Amino acid sequence: MNILVKKLEQHKGHLSQLETTFLNDVIASPELFVKSTIDSISKRLFISTATISRCCKQLGFEGFQQFKYAVAQALENNESETIMDVRTESLTHQVQRIQTEIEKTLARLSEEKLNQATNYLIKSQAIEFFGVGASLPTCMEASRKLTFAGKTSSARGDWDELDIVARNLTKKDLAIIISYSGETPHVLAYAKALKANKVPVLALIGCENSSLEKLSTLTMTAAVTNCYYGEIDMSSRIPFNVLLELLILNYLKASGIER
Missing domain, CATH: 1.10.10.10 (Winged helix-like DNA-binding domain superfamily/Winged helix DNA-binding domain)
Known part of the structure; x- marks a missing residue:
């Protein structure tokens, strides 16, 4: 609970x-x-x-x-819930926790799903990243790499601007949504607008069986431990970065891009 x-x-x-x-x-x-x-x-x-x-x-x-x-x-x-207060966690435990999250995330990722996501990237006319709060920097980094690869890609920080974009994307585009909980109100509102426009949605989620998963075309799940330093949410976004890194590398190879 x-x-x-x-x-x-x-x-x-x-x-x-x-x-x-x-x-x-x-x-x-x-x-x-x-x-x-x-x-x-x-x-x-x-x-x-x-x-x-x-x-x-x-x-x-x-x-x-x-x-x-x-x-x-x-x-x-x-x-069965796991929630950790990292105020007394040693450096060794912190390293082990992050390493375990990455290992579990990679274990959940199948080559088939990675290739499916890659195909959506290849076919898309434009890619828009949706992420708020702590997920926004991850979106911006991935969008930056895709832009350098010659793909039309954006990651915006303004919630109202994202709302307009979600309502104007088409089925020729691709929306990539990153959300740890999969329950953030703004993110769910974007997902509903995207689904109404029949926009393919790739969701990277930290919690299984979330509302966002039900609205998505394809999901990739990251293993994230619920970590707090008192009241400060310290849950890692590193597993999301790992998934996106693998996805972009797979896209570059599949597209035959040489830079």
Whole structure:
């Protein structure tokens, strides 16, 4: 449940006061939440059912029932969750953790999937990277390399600009979305707009079975440990860089580019 809570708390800045009240109640009493109906919660918190439904969608779920199911699953899997506070982690442990993440990421990557992603790169007219927060630098680095390789590619930092781009890309283009949680509201909004335009979406995700995965054409999963230094999210983006490095190298070889 701790991992889900961390994901949900990232949304608080985008919620109204009443929506935040509902979310705080879920986080404080998840067992009560999964046993309750939307009507009973509405009466208990003096919040309309419409507000509750809207909040669930703001959190990246299709509605109340899907959110309720996600919380129930998180409670059921609580014992298997891994979340690490790195304040007392030695340098040796830090190196081992990053090495393990890379090894697990590579173990999950099949040559078939890498070639599929490469074909999307080759066929695309233009490539647009979508990533916010800590994922943005990874997007910019990959876009820079593709640009030097002669491929039309962009990575933008302005959320509103990304929204416009997502609505104007076509099925001849390729969108590459990088998201650790796969639940970031802005990223999901971009993904929905892209899907509506039938734009191929390659998603690099740190958590399996996320909302973003369901909206994507093809996904590549990175093994990322949930790491915090107190309240600071220190989860590594190195596995994403590794996946993109391999993808771009594979693209260069498949395209016969010599520089």
